[in-house]
Amino acid sequence: MASEGTKKVRLIHDPTSPYYIHPSESVGNSLTKHLLKGDNYDIWEKTIINALEGRSRAGFLNPSGFPKPTDEQELAAWKANNSIICSWICNSVDEHIQPSIISHKIAHELWLDLKTRYGGSNGSRIHQLKSEFQSLRQKGQTVVVYYNQFVTLWNKLYGSVDPTCGCRCEAAALIRAREEQEKTHHFLLGLDDEQFSHIRSQIIATEPVPDIHRAYALIVQEERHKSIVRGRDDRMGALAFAMQRPAPTLGRGDPPIIRAHIVEKTAIPWIGAINCMGIRPGRAVEVATLHLTEGVAAVAERRPAAVAPLAVGLAEG
Known part of the structure; x- marks a missing residue:
């Protein structure tokens, strides 16, 4: 029994151990500031996975990633990590959701429960996202605001799906390039015609069509230029108006x-x-x-x- 406790302590405190727990990691920590409220599951899921990957513990979300050890001497260290991760996930959801998941004792079962409830794999959720994406337009907003809305919806729909089989062959590269071009075209189509029709035509005429990051940089540059010109014209208009004021006239008795x-x-x-x-x-x-x-x-x-x-x-x- 003493040797079992000694091995558990060694596994938890050894930085080279897969079960290492840093002194700053406690059950009161939260993995993200984005609390899960239900409709924000897509963003919440990615932040949780990133946080756990940074701690080398994302495998606990998958039953095959960090399976429960058969060695009784390692089981205590595994349970300590599993309990901490369950606490972190519970601390990262809204208080209205916490009571319904607090009974989960296994991290990957807790994760699967939340994914089943709020994940975007169901048909109605995908239909809703596609409808929002098709109707998304700039509508007078700044390019930064519109771009953030566009990328958020795109990632919810396609960000977690690899259009290829995962290999590095030439066909896979062509498929990824075509997807990037499609992304750029969708972004450009949502811009306001009055402001960006000219620069949009120039970008579309470029061979090959630039990726969305380059297209965004060109559009922002055009927006800044138009803002400078508009400010200068406003100042000149105000000056011209001031110079056109009529001369004072005499009234009767003046x-x-x-x-x-x-x-x-x-x-x-x-x-x-x-x-x-x-x-x-x-x-x-x-x-x-x-x-x-x-x-x-x-x-x-x-x-x-x-x-x-x-x-x-x-x-x-």
Whole structure:
């Protein structure tokens, strides 16, 4: 009995052992932040598998991956790993699902139960995904948002299915290349025609048709260019609108507007700069300051008594 306990401890604490448990791995850990709620099983499944593969324990999800040992001295170490994985999976599902799976004691049985309930292998689920995929369009969204929606649906439908027999023959390479082209075409068809019809035609005319990653990069580049041009046009339009504002008009009973004229230098001592461009006596409409230079002075066409001259003096010279 003592030797059995000693071997269990050695298998659990030996980093080279398939049953090694790191000190930071406890039953309270969770494998993913994406809790299983039912309709997100596709994403949840992939994150769980990736997390367990990173810990070299994905085999526990398959009855043939980490089968229960016949050696009684290894069985305790296997049970310790199996229990931890069951706890991790339970911690990674919604609290409404947990009560229905808590009785499972074997990891691969727990995994199979969840896959049977929420997996996408049933016909109605596939039909729903295909319907969503066929109706997916950009519809004014940014390219990043549309691309993420497209890839998510594509992966749910085809991401886990290898279109070949798994070999590396020439035929398999051609099949994979054709699937990538099909993926690119579907992505391009969902783009807004008004914005991307030209760049889309250029991409489709390329031989061979680029994969979706290259096509996405070209579309994003075009979107940024259009955004820059649109921002520049908006600024120019605002400036043109401001310059087209009508000049102030006189209303009945309004005093006349004082205008300033540029004339040759005079000996009028009180004029050096005028701040009365567009000023009615007693009321400012527009303000514009004219600074005098050598040989130039500004005089008022009419200087009503209500407007006091600005005595700032001329520059010497």
